[in-house]
Amino acid sequence: MSDALISSLSAALGAEHCVAGDGDLSFRGTRPDAVVSPGTTEETADVLRLAAAAGAVVVPWGGGTRQRMGGPLSPAGRPVLALRTTRLNRVLDYTPEDMTISVGAGATMAKFAAAIVPNGQMFPVDVALPGRSTVGGALATAADGPRRLGYGTFRDLFLGVTVVEAGGSIAKAGGMTVKNVSGYDMMKLHLGGLGSLGVIVSANFKLLPTPRAAATIACHFDALPGILAMLDALHASKLVPAACELISAEGGEGFGLCLLTDGLPQAVERHKRDVPKIATQTGARDSQILEGEEHAALWARINDLPQAADLAPDELVFRAACLPSEMVATVGNVLAVAKANGATVTFSARALNGVGYFRLRGEPATLGRAWKSLAETMPAASLVSLGAGSPEAAPSPWGRMPGGLDVMRRLKREFDPANVLNPGRFLV
Amino acid sequence: MNASALVSELRALVGERGVVVDPDALMTYNADGCVMDTHAPDVVVLPTTTEQIVAVVKLAAKHGIPLLARGAGTGLSGGATPVRGGIVLVTSRMEKVLEIDRRNNRARVQPGIINFELTAILKAQGYHFAADPSSQKACTVGGNIANNSGGPHCIKYGITGSHVLGVQMVLADGSIFWTNDGTPELPGYDLTGITVGSEGTFCVMTECWIKILPLPEATRVVMALFTDILPAAETVSQVIAGGFLPAALEVMDGGALKAVNDAYKMGIPPEADAALIIEVDGVEDGLDDLLAEIIAIAKEKGAIEVRPAKTPEEQVKVWAARKNAFGAMGRLAPTYHLVDTVVPRTKLPAIMRDVKRIAKETGLSIVNVFHAGDGNLHPIVLFDRTNADQSERAHRAVEEVMRLSLEYGGVISGEHGIGIEKQEFMSQLFTEADLAAMAAVHRALDPDDLFNPGKMFPRKFEANDLASERRRVAEAGAGLPALMAKHGDKLWV
Numbered sequence: 001m002s003d004a005l006i007s008s009l010s011a012a013l014g015a016e017h018c019v020a021g022d023g024d025l026s027f028r029g030t031r032p033d034a035v036v037s038p039g040t041t042e043e044t045a046d047v048l049r050l051a052a053a054a055g056a057v058v059v060p061w062g063g064g065t066r067q068r069m070g071g072p073l074s075p076a077g078r079p080v081l082a083l084r085t086t087r088l089n090r091v092l093d094y095t096p097e098d099m100t101i102s103v104g105a106g107a108t109m110a111k112f113a114a115a116i117v118p119n120g121q122m123f124p125v126d127v128a129l130p131g132r133s134t135v136g137g138a139l140a141t142a143a144d145g146p147r148r149l150g151y152g153t154f155r156d157l158f159l160g161v162t163v164v165e166a167g168g169s170i171a172k173a174g175g176m177t178v179k180n181v182s183g184y185d186m187m188k189l190h191l192g193g194l195g196s197l198g199v200i201v202s203a204n205f206k207l208l209p210t211p212r213a214a215a216t217i218a219c220h221f222d223a224l225p226g227i228l229a230m231l232d233a234l235h236a237s238k239l240v241p242a243a244c245e246l247i248s249a250e251g252g253e254g255f256g257l258c259l260l261t262d263g264l265p266q267a268v269e270r271h272k273r274d275v276p277k278i279a280t281q282t283g284a285r286d287s288q289i290l291e292g293e294e295h296a297a298l299w300a301r302i303n304d305l306p307q308a309a310d311l312a313p314d315e316l317v318f319r320a321a322c323l324p325s326e327m328v329a330t331v332g333n334v335l336a337v338a339k340a341n342g343a344t345v346t347f348s349a350r351a352l353n354g355v356g357y358f359r360l361r362g363e364p365a366t367l368g369r370a371w372k373s374l375a376e377t378m379p380a381a382s383l384v385s386l387g388a389g390s391p392e393a394a395p396s397p398w399g400r401m402p403g404g405l406d407v408m409r410r411l412k413r414e415f416d417p418a419n420v421l422n423p424g425r426f427l428v
Numbered sequence: 429m430n431a432s433a434l435v436s437e438l439r440a441l442v443g444e445r446g447v448v449v450d451p452d453a454l455m456t457y458n459a460d461g462c463v464m465d466t467h468a469p470d471v472v473v474l475p476t477t478t479e480q481i482v483a484v485v486k487l488a489a490k491h492g493i494p495l496l497a498r499g500a501g502t503g504l505s506g507g508a509t510p511v512r513g514g515i516v517l518v519t520s521r522m523e524k525v526l527e528i529d530r531r532n533n534r535a536r537v538q539p540g541i542i543n544f545e546l547t548a549i550l551k552a553q554g555y556h557f558a559a560d561p562s563s564q565k566a567c568t569v570g571g572n573i574a575n576n577s578g579g580p581h582c583i584k585y586g587i588t589g590s591h592v593l594g595v596q597m598v599l600a601d602g603s604i605f606w607t608n609d610g611t612p613e614l615p616g617y618d619l620t621g622i623t624v625g626s627e628g629t630f631c632v633m634t635e636c637w638i639k640i641l642p643l644p645e646a647t648r649v650v651m652a653l654f655t656d657i658l659p660a661a662e663t664v665s666q667v668i669a670g671g672f673l674p675a676a677l678e679v680m681d682g683g684a685l686k687a688v689n690d691a692y693k694m695g696i697p698p699e700a701d702a703a704l705i706i707e708v709d710g711v712e713d714g715l716d717d718l719l720a721e722i723i724a725i726a727k728e729k730g731a732i733e734v735r736p737a738k739t740p741e742e743q744v745k746v747w748a749a750r751k752n753a754f755g756a757m758g759r760l761a762p763t764y765h766l767v768d769t770v771v772p773r774t775k776l777p778a779i780m781r782d783v784k785r786i787a788k789e790t791g792l793s794i795v796n797v798f799h800a801g802d803g804n805l806h807p808i809v810l811f812d813r814t815n816a817d818q819s820e821r822a823h824r825a826v827e828e829v830m831r832l833s834l835e836y837g838g839v840i841s842g843e844h845g846i847g848i849e850k851q852e853f854m855s856q857l858f859t860e861a862d863l864a865a866m867a868a869v870h871r872a873l874d875p876d877d878l879f880n881p882g883k884m885f886p887r888k889f890e891a892n893d894l895a896s897e898r899r900r901v902a903e904a905g906a907g908l909p910a911l912m913a914k915h916g917d918k919l920w921v
């Protein structure tokens with residue numbers, strides 16, 4: 001990396017925020033030539049401008065918990081800058097009674113929550129590892145949480161954004177109101193865009209009131225067919241659980257179907273009464289009501305299951321999506337393929353939404369085979385993370401390709417003509 | 429291409445009955461509900477199949493003729509006004525529900541289906557499409573999606589965009605594809621999301637997968653009457669801040685109440701000068717207690733009467749009154765301008781006070797019917813457009829409401845879109861760099877500016893010129909020619 005670039009970055013950010021050859025960070029093998037930590041939107045723009053002029057590529061870096069997602073970085077011989085958002089971590093605008101907030105992209109999800117919880121408010125997207133995951137990283141990877149069943153995802157709550165684009169242009173969209181159709185909904189492109197169109201520096205969200213009561217009904221099933229029957233019955237009922245998560249039973253045989261009910265105390269009581277009945281009718285071995293700390297601990301564990309930061313060397317994590325009605329079959333398919341390849345599976349699936357996160361462990365070679373066969377057969381699947389010993393040369397991390405790839409390519413080239421942002425990692 | 433050759437080609441594609449050329453008939457399509465500007469199209473086509481739409485798009489592209497997709501034309505921002513003439517493609521003959529998949533909470537529909545008809549079909553199956561603009565008796569689902577429309581129930585269920593799972597879209601090169609079918613988050617950019625709210629400026633939607641929801645087990649509707657609009661607005665602010673999650677919070681002021689009172693024989697007492705409609709829904713359990721708490725807030729703020737609508741019939745009546753209030757404005761004045769804007773919700777009482785002042789200062793009546801729970805106000809300025817002085821005062825009133833809304837941290841449109849009405853306001857909310865990013869999206873999708881040209885971006889910009897300039901600067905800043913010389917295609921893997 002050229003000394004000139006380092007010295008101009010140091011001049012812009014202060015030497016302590018521009019570290020050459022930092023050994024800590026790596027993206028599946030590639031180490032950045034320098035790690036820069038801008039403290040403001042303008043400094044972030046300086047970094048992108050200087051990077052563009054010097055022909056360097058930029059990898060936005062939040063908490064680093066999902067840096068193994070996507071394809072391998074392919075800088076084509078260009079110097080690599082890791083842009084840490086850690087210092088962009090302030091709450092920028094928050095009037096609690098408006099129930100909207102603007103936060104810096106580098107704030108952790110835990111810090112974000114800490115700002116609003118004292119006001120009886122919540123943000124219902126339960127991202128894994130909230131103490132380390134940042135707002136920007138969660139957005140760029142379109143992280144979701146179990147409560148999407150009741151409250152939706154970032155997609156429904158992401159009101160406004162400020163990004164710095166390749167070349168250093170600062171662009172904002174949306175605003176701080178809960179409804180807004182002023183121009184294109186640019187938030188949608190940056191959400192899940194893996195930082196390929198711009199570096200998210202701050203984001204605005206809609207907040208919700210903390211429910212007055214909450215509880216879990218954990219149902220234990222021996223086999224998948226009973227679960228399918230229970231899901232059908234729940235779907236046909238007028239119950240409105242906030243989450244319905246199908247999980248591999250801990251240590252033992254069988255499966256758990258965990259329902260989270262929240263809202264008015266009477267409504268929670270109603271779910272506590274009705275859900276166990278449905279479970280019994282559909283063949284559950286037992287069901288248990290969890291409240292208070294037990295309830296919280298269970299969901300903290302479920303929320304963290306998709307985590308992609310700390311993996312065993314022989315581990316691979318992927319996300320599979322399908323129509324909700326296909327979720328149980330998808331789980332069955334993953335279990336069968338894993339078994340055929342001698343791999344073990346732990347998983348957590350948003351059973352009424354059609355999204356599951358699966359952790360496979362086994363021999364690298366067989367893991368690679370299992371992933372390939374799953375990626376080719378499932379409606380939608382993507383690798384979230386690979387352990388150090390996992391097959392780096394895994395086939396495409398994206399599974400089956402969606403429609404509109406040409407348009408996506410044109411978008412990427414329009415926004416980032418020199419492929420400066422996260423080259424190679426996104427699917428276009 | 430000369431006009432008669434175009435018409436005969438179109439007739440060959442969609443049949444004799446699917447082409448309108450009669451000048452009087454074309455006038456019907458010269459604007460939507462916003463009559464700031466009118467311009468008749470050269471020809472109107474009414475296709476019946478997706479294949480026909482693709483063929484019409486290809487024909488338009490080949491000859492560089494502007495093409496505008498139109499639903500019912502109920503838009504209020506000029507989105508469906510063909511400012512540059514050309515072809516208007518009306519979706520009214522593509523109005524089928526193609527598939528209802530209850531287990532996956534989704535339905536596949538053609539874009540021309542009327543929102544209300546879809547709602548009736550779904551209701552028979554115990555479902556609903558949560559996007560329910562007040563114009564639902566006339567507007568199409570395609571128009572709802574293109575405008576990312578709102579409605580009374582956004583406060584709980586979100587805007588249209590939260591209920592669109594995927595769209596089938598035709599681009600100017602005639603390519604057609606589905607963005608999604610209801611599978612959560614496919615890899616790649618969210619093309620569904622960017623198409624929602626794009627006001628027909630870069631594609632024609634030919635089919636859509638929409639999200640449908642089971643009807644709630646129980647619903648309660650209550651109308652609280654106040655002697656003034658301010659306590660109604662304050663009630664709304666307090667209910668929001670108090671952590672309730674109602675399904676709707678809608679306000680009508682005295683002017684609106686008067687307009688609907690006769691039509692619906694609601695027996696509103698003369699001293700009532702504002703009404704707040706409150707709806708809560710969910711499982712039966714606890715709903716009455718929740719409603720009681722909200723009513724207590726309304727009373728504490730000075731509600732003079734609280735009227736529960738217990739039966740479904742009574743509820744339908746209250747909602748009909750609310751949803752038709754706006755239609756009743758026609759009886760109050762020859763012309764009206766509805767200003768759609770949103771403020772942070774705590775600013776609602778303040779801006780309502782300003783609206784009152786503006787009415788007084790301009791000497792015009794301003795009526796309010798709006799989605800209070802979202803901070804989305806709709807002051808309706810009544811005037812006579814044949815009277816130059818009144819028109820000028822109306823214009824001033826609109827500008828002043830918009831200025832204040834932005835000052836309060838609001839935005840320029842909550843649900844009606846930009847179209848032509850709000851084009852010039854875009855520069856007040858966005859910098860040139862913000863607009864250039866939007867223009868980049870436009871250029872990636874519609875590089876020749878075929879679809880609905882002349883909209884959304886301030887008139888001084890052609891969207892694609894703005895994008896080209898943006899790209900030129902970006903390429904120069906990145907030294908692209910030198911990079912290409914050094915790395916060649918390796919820049920892109």
Ligand SMILES: Cc1cc2nc3c(=O)[nH]c(=O)nc-3n(C[C@H](O)[C@H](O)[C@H](O)COP(=O)(O)OP(=O)(O)OC[C@H]3O[C@@H](n4cnc5c(N)ncnc54)[C@H](O)[C@@H]3O)c2cc1C
Pocket residue numbers: 460461496497498499500501502503504506507508519539560561562563566567568569570571572573574575576577578579580627628629631632633634754755843844880
């Ligand atoms: C009395 C009244 C009440 C209203 N209440 C509300 C309300 O509560 N909430 C609200 O949000 N709006 C409301 N509106 C505004 C309007 O009804 C909505 O914007 C509606 O969604 C427009 O639907 P439409 O079918 O009439 O679309 P049109 O007016 O025909 O078109 C609107 C836009 O959509 C584009 N479009 C239409 N079909 C397609 C397609 N197939 N492909 C691509 N682009 C397409 C058009 O080009 C245009 O830009 C109201 C209007 C009236 C007159």
